[in-house]
Amino acid sequence: MATTSIEPSEExxxxxxxxxxxxxLYKQARFMENKIYSDIDFSMVNNLLEVGCGVGAQSEILLRRYPHLFLTGLDYSDRQIEQAEKYLANIPYATGRYKLQQGNAMDMDFSSQSQFDGAFLCWVLEHIPDPARVLSEVRRVLKPGSxxxxxxxxNSSFFVEPYSPSVLQYWMRFNDLQYDMSGDPFVGAKLGNLLQSVGYQRIETKPMTYHLDNRNPAKRAEMIGFWTELLLSGLPQLLEAxxxxxxxxxxxxxxxxLVAKSPNAVFFYTFIQAKAYTS
Ligand SMILES: C[S@@+](CC[C@H](N)C(=O)[O-])C[C@H]1O[C@@H](n2cnc3c(N)ncnc32)[C@H](O)[C@@H]1O
Incomplete structure (x- = not known):
């Protein structure tokens, strides 16, 4: 496949x-694990492709939850792959059950007759200039019926109480930067269209919501702490740009x-999980 005009880069x-x-990334994966995996059934999958495996945070969960599968993790960043290798090397149930490789999801090295019979992507399409192309590449290397x-x-779904105008202003600048870096902070809403456009079948999309308030103060406090870290993770780039x-x-x-201290704080965020099959 020809290379794209917009090459990814670590910068x-x-x-x-x-x-x-x-x-x-490790904290995020563990924190959201129960929700993300509540409706995923990979019991019939033996050779899973994980696109954008990062530091191996989801890879560990996949290998633990689905003890029969072999996982191939692909990430553009050498630094992430190196960290994922270190992390998974210390996990006994992962031994001999994974392979990690550096590569571009928009132009994968795997042959079309590949052995994969399932694919998993988490928080990666949002960073990629041409998500349809990634989905088309994944389809190319999956067996039929996978x-x-x-x-x-x-990201438009984010809300906190008490009203926090600077947080919302910063959040939109965060999203603007992601757009300007050729990503898409709203890609979740488009997954149905994207999957359909490249020929997937039996497409389902499911909004998954965190609505945390006085009913679960401990989880709410954890989420507010986690979200503060997420907001600040983009700060160096936002300042520099x-x-x-x-x-x-x-x-x-x-x-x-103030949100963290408020007795009536509310945290709300919806993300989207899509499932589909190759024909
Ligand atoms: C937010 S991280 C998510 C990692 C992992 N899925 C998780 O949930 O912990 C996104 C990852 O996608 C990778 N990535 C971005 N563009 C890519 C591309 N074109 N091909 C492969 N990986 C890419 C980044 O290097 C990064 O490790």
Whole structure:
């Protein structure tokens, strides 16, 4: 397949590849595990392709939850692959059950007669300039009748109480930067169209919501802490690109602190999970 005109690069990745960001990915995966995996059945999958495996945070969960499968993880970043190798090497149930490789999801090295009979993508299409092309590539290397499961952001759904105007302003700048880096912070809403456009069958999309309030203060507190880290993960890039200034960043920290302290805080966010099959 011809290479795209917009090549990915490690510099173009909104969250960056710092140690803190790599740690955040492990925390994020474990924190959201029960919701993300509540409706995924890979019991019939033996050779799973994980596109955008990052530091191996989801790979570990997949290998633990589906003890029969072999996982091939693909990521554009050498640094992520290196960290994923280190991480999985220390996990006994992963031994001999995975292969990780560097590569571009828009132009995969795997042959069309590939052995994959399932695919998993989580928080990766949002960073890719041509998500349809990735889905088409995945379809090319899957056997007929194989499932694909995609979990993706829908960043317009984010809300916190008490009202936090600086947080919302910063969040939109965060999304603007992601767009300007050729990503898509709203790609979750488009997964049905994207899957249909490249020929997948039996497409289902499911909004999955965190609506955390006084009914579950512990989970709410954990989410607010986690979300604050997520917001700040983009700060170095946002400052460098001139999308926000230090004053706004300071207000964001103060507002998120107030949200964390508020006795009636509300956190709301919806992401989308899509499932489909190759024909
Ligand atoms: C937010 S991380 C998610 C990692 C993992 N799926 C998880 O949930 O922990 C997105 C990953 O996609 C990778 N990525 C971005 N563009 C890519 C591309 N064109 N091909 C392969 N991987 C890519 C990044 O290097 C990064 O590791």
């Amino acid at each position: 173009k990745y909104l969250h960056g590849y710092s140690t803190e960001e790599q740690t955040r 499932p694909i499961v995609i979990t993706e952001v829908l 001139g999308y926000v200034d230090e004053e706004l960043a300071e207000k964001v920290k103060q507002e998120m602190h």
